Structures are given as C-alpha cells and as structure tokens.
Amino acid sequence: MEKNSVITVITPTYNRAHTLDRVYESLKKQSFKQFMWIIMDDGSTDSTSQLVQKYIDENSIPIEYYKGKNRHKFITVFEGIKKVKTPYFVIIDSDDSWPENSFEILYEEVCSIENQDQYIGVIGHSADTEGNLVGSYFPENGFIGSILEMRYKYKVKGDKNGIFITKSYQRELDKFDYLIYENKGYIPQSVFFTIYDAKGLKTKFINKIIRTYHKDDNDSESVSNTRWKGKNIFGLREGYKAMLNNYSYQLFSYPKTLLRNLIGFQFYSFLNKKSLASNITNINNPLIKTMSVLTLPFSYIYYIINKR
Known part of the structure; x- marks a missing residue:
C-alpha cells in the first residue's frame, strides 16, 4: 500500500x-x-x-x-x-x-x-x-x-x-x-x-x-450485454431471493415491492428448472411462504407467456 x-x-x-x-x-x-x-x-x-x-x-x-x-x-x-x-x-x-x-x-x-x-x-x-x-x-x-x-x-x-x-x-x-x-x-x-x-x-x-x-x-x-441470458439467469434468481429473505421484515411497509420480487423469484426459478417445492423452501419468512403458494399459478402462467 x-x-x-x-x-x-x-x-x-x-x-x-x-x-x-x-x-x-x-x-x-x-x-x-x-x-x-x-x-x-x-x-x-x-x-x-x-x-x-x-x-x-x-x-x-x-x-x-x-x-x-x-x-x-x-x-x-x-x-x-x-x-x-x-x-x-x-x-x-x-x-x-x-x-x-x-x-x-x-x-x-x-x-x-x-x-x-x-x-x-x-x-x-x-x-x-x-x-x-x-x-x-x-x-x-x-x-x-x-x-x-x-x-x-x-x-x-x-x-x-x-x-x-x-x-x-x-x-x-x-x-x-x-x-x-x-x-x-x-x-x-x-x-x-x-x-x-x-x-x-x-x-x-x-x-x-x-x-x-x-x-x-x-x-x-x-x-x-450478457447478464440476462444463459447461465446468468441463476444469478437473477439469487437476486430476487436475497430481496425476499433480507427485507422480509419490510413486507407491510413495501408489500408491492416484495410481491413483485416474489413473482420475479418464481419466474427465474422456472427458467432455472427448479422444482415447485424449491420456490417455497428457499423463502425464510412464513408469511411470504404462504404468499408463494398462492402466487405460484400466476407466476407459472407469466413464465409460459414470457419465457425466451
């Protein structure tokens, strides 16, 4: 130095x-x-x-x-x-x-x-x-x-x-x-x-x-120019997961933010061929876990429509 x-x-x-x-x-x-x-x-x-x-x-x-x-x-x-x-x-x-x-x-x-x-x-x-x-x-x-x-x-x-x-x-x-x-x-x-x-x-x-x-x-x-494709989609899933788990205590202050991140997490989980169970077990907060069960069908429809 x-x-x-x-x-x-x-x-x-x-x-x-x-x-x-x-x-x-x-x-x-x-x-x-x-x-x-x-x-x-x-x-x-x-x-x-x-x-x-x-x-x-x-x-x-x-x-x-x-x-x-x-x-x-x-x-x-x-x-x-x-x-x-x-x-x-x-x-x-x-x-x-x-x-x-x-x-x-x-x-x-x-x-x-x-x-x-x-x-x-x-x-x-x-x-x-x-x-x-x-x-x-x-x-x-x-x-x-x-x-x-x-x-x-x-x-x-x-x-x-x-x-x-x-x-x-x-x-x-x-x-x-x-x-x-x-x-x-x-x-x-x-x-x-x-x-x-x-x-x-x-x-x-x-x-x-x-x-x-x-x-x-x-x-x-x-x-x-490369982060949105190929194996980089793994990292995008990790980013959404980090948002959900680290800011879970802010659910009632930022409900729309965490809901959007939940949908994003599920979307990239499907892109990464992750199991349905992993969409739930990877989330720490019990309330967000429950939300993930309710939103999974909508996220899957979004995935079918938007997957590249």
Whole structure:
C-alpha cells in the first residue's frame, strides 16, 4: 500500500485491454491524489497484463496487479476488497471513467460522517458521456437512509456509485460466504448489499455526479450485454431471493415491492428448472411462504407467456 493513500480504487477486469485506458486516464486526472489502484485481472487472455505493466512502468499511480483464474466479477470484486488497507475504497469498472473532481467530492463527503461504524458509504450519481444524468436525482438535497428507501420509497432510478467505508464493509464481508457462487456466472451485487442494508447500515446519498457511464453496446465482454441470458439467469434468481429473505421484515411497509420480487423469484426459478417445492423452501419468512403458494399459478402462467 502507498503510504499516503487514503482511498483504494478496485477495478475488476476480464479481457478489457481495449477499455482499460479509459480508467487509467481518468485516474491520472483526479484532483485528489491520495489513492492507489488495485487491478483484479479475472483471468484475461488478451494483452491486459502487458498494458498494466506499461502503467506500472510509467509510475503515475501506485498500482497493485493481481491475476488469477476466471471466477467472474462478483467474486473478483470481493477478493479485491479483502486486500484493501486504506480507510476507504471505490470500485471502478474496467470500462468506466470518473470526472476529475470525483475523489475530492467523495472524500470530503465521507469524512464529514460521524459514527462511521453505522455507515457503509456515500453514493452519488452517474452521467452519460454527454453529461446527462443517468436516471433521477435523490429527494431534496440528498438524504441519509437505506438503499431500499432510495429505490422503492423515493423511486430513484439509474446507475449509482460512490465510496465505501472499508472497516464497515469488510466487517460485513467477513460474515458472507461468497465462494458458494464460484462458477455460477453473473451474480448481482444485491445478493450482498441487501444484507447490510437490511441490517440498518446507513448510506449517505448526495446529488452530485461522480461517475461517467459509457454504454458499449457492441462489447461482447460487457456484463451489461450478457447478464440476462444463459447461465446468468441463476444469478437473477439469487437476486430476487436475497430481496425476499433480507427485507422480509419490510413486507407491510413495501408489500408491492416484495410481491413483485416474489413473482420475479418464481419466474427465474422456472427458467432455472427448479422444482415447485424449491420456490417455497428457499423463502425464510412464513408469511411470504404462504404468499408463494398462492402466487405460484400466476407466476407459472407469466413464465409460459414470457419465457425466451
């Protein structure tokens, strides 16, 4: 770890030598300089290793490079987070760029938080390459609360990103067995963040743009272009299951949200060829179990109509 670093940047990458320069150039331009970069190479077969060696030789940014076998992004990110020694970290995808003042904004915001053990981090907005907001703003001038509130009470849309408090995040990660998802394809981050969010760890939401989103429609390696098909449907089922089990205590506050997630869980269970019994036994809350029995026929009809 670089002695003066207070932020670690984690970038998971797989065969993205054609986009990694985008990340590197935006990091070099950051106004806040007290950071280091961990590149987690998920078994790339392209020229990623040679490209990263060039970055290391240029010595513009402190870099640690780790290359392992292909394990998919979900696991690779967590392996990177376990290596973090700085108080804070950010996750930057291998095809992203961040505005020049992003780290400066996020560091100032996270440092203003008292009782950081009660928080997971600070989240801001993304903009497209034309500077247009992706999705919608947070209510008022931002707020402190949960991801569940942000998405389903305030109905905020769009890709969000930010900075995480290492101690809080690693504390929760140490209790989570992510290795059970080895070789399972795409797994949504909601499988993990619903756990700490449901526990009451707070997030500070700010109405500031801290990320530039690049839509690479023709990139076959982009998760955005592949997650909805093939073996990735397993992960989608896991995402719905995590919502149901972790937020089950919120059933009476968010009944429509959990009902929609129940239908989604059952739909992807059918796509995954899971048994009818598994649609019930995989749910922890007794009341939601009962609801699942009642909704199964409707979910099956929806599956017959919409399966691809």
